[in-house]
Amino acid sequence: MLQMIIDLSKHIKVIRPEAKSMFPYSNSIYIEDKVPTCIDAGSGGRAYADLDVNNIELLLLSHNHFDHVNGISFFKNARIWAGQEEERSYRDSDFHLMFTGYLEWPRLMGDINRENLSKYIVLPADVPAKRGYQEVKLSGLIKDGDIFELGETRVTALHTPGHSPGHYAYYFEKEGILFSGDIDLAPGGPWYGGGLSDFDALLISVQKVIDINPRILVTSHRRIFDCKTDNIQELLRKYINISLQKEAQSLKYLSEPRTIDEIANQDFINDFKQKTPFDSFWTKMMIDKHMKRLIRLGQVKQIDSKYYQRI
Numbered sequence: 001m002l003q004m005i006i007d008l009s010k011h012i013k014v015i016r017p018e019a020k021s022m023f024p025y026s027n028s029i030y031i032e033d034k035v036p037t038c039i040d041a042g043s044g045g046r047a048y049a050d051l052d053v054n055n056i057e058l059l060l061l062s063h064n065h066f067d068h069v070n071g072i073s074f075f076k077n078a079r080i081w082a083g084q085e086e087e088r089s090y091r092d093s094d095f096h097l098m099f100t101g102y103l104e105w106p107r108l109m110g111d112i113n114r115e116n117l118s119k120y121i122v123l124p125a126d127v128p129a130k131r132g133y134q135e136v137k138l139s140g141l142i143k144d145g146d147i148f149e150l151g152e153t154r155v156t157a158l159h160t161p162g163h164s165p166g167h168y169a170y171y172f173e174k175e176g177i178l179f180s181g182d183i184d185l186a187p188g189g190p191w192y193g194g195g196l197s198d199f200d201a202l203l204i205s206v207q208k209v210i211d212i213n214p215r216i217l218v219t220s221h222r223r224i225f226d227c228k229t230d231n232i233q234e235l236l237r238k239y240i241n242i243s244l245q246k247e248a249q250s251l252k253y254l255s256e257p258r259t260i261d262e263i264a265n266q267d268f269i270n271d272f273k274q275k276t277p278f279d280s281f282w283t284k285m286m287i288d289k290h291m292k293r294l295i296r297l298g299q300v301k302q303i304d305s306k307y308y309q310r311i
């Protein structure tokens, strides 16, 4: 069995899910100090069973995605803080639907019925929330540079949008530890398929993490990276380059008019080979964002509602 609580310093610990830290799970941070605090709530009930969750006074969220917030109900006595840019997604189900990106489903997926597909997705027993919108009562809103004094530990919230508009990383400057959330060094590259995801913002946010050059990098979905054994800056550059390379290859492919579906089926877009309709959807959402970006950069034109071509 995986060790679920890993000490990074006297007060700062990583909580790993008992299963792989992939959707619907994610790593979280536990700060065992005067103000017992957690960052994110997606590690699952089995992982939090090793923790006195009733004692947690503060829950800081990286962003409002299901795999980071599904365990909020475990933290009964915690004040919950989240990024100000996503405040509405915690109280307005219509806004939340737009935020997820699913309003674009009919345009990109045609007649495939999303609700029917969702019905058959079974979540593990220690994930307490249902997928989709859940109302969360927030005690406070986080903005860039906010500092939380937790006793001997001090953590700074860093606005790192792109993956989602109110995505925050958390920096323990004294210890050189950075929790970068879904700037996650996934082997397939970053994800920015949401309704309010923004690739240009993500480029800036990844650079922000590179410039911090943390001693230890904890992400939501992978192992712990340590500068003693990992070139963290190089890993981050490679990570964002995966997307930039796909964009460059897409541009090359647009020598003739092509649709988003055609681009999505090319080998250089390898993150979905028609796995599930959801994978297909997110890939198309990301290609759509690159098309809009390339149009803005004057490199691509849209021919009609479906076709794009290089200028």
Ligand SMILES: [Zn+2]
Pocket (backbone or CB within 6 Å): 063, 065, 163, 182
């Ligand atoms: Zn996310």
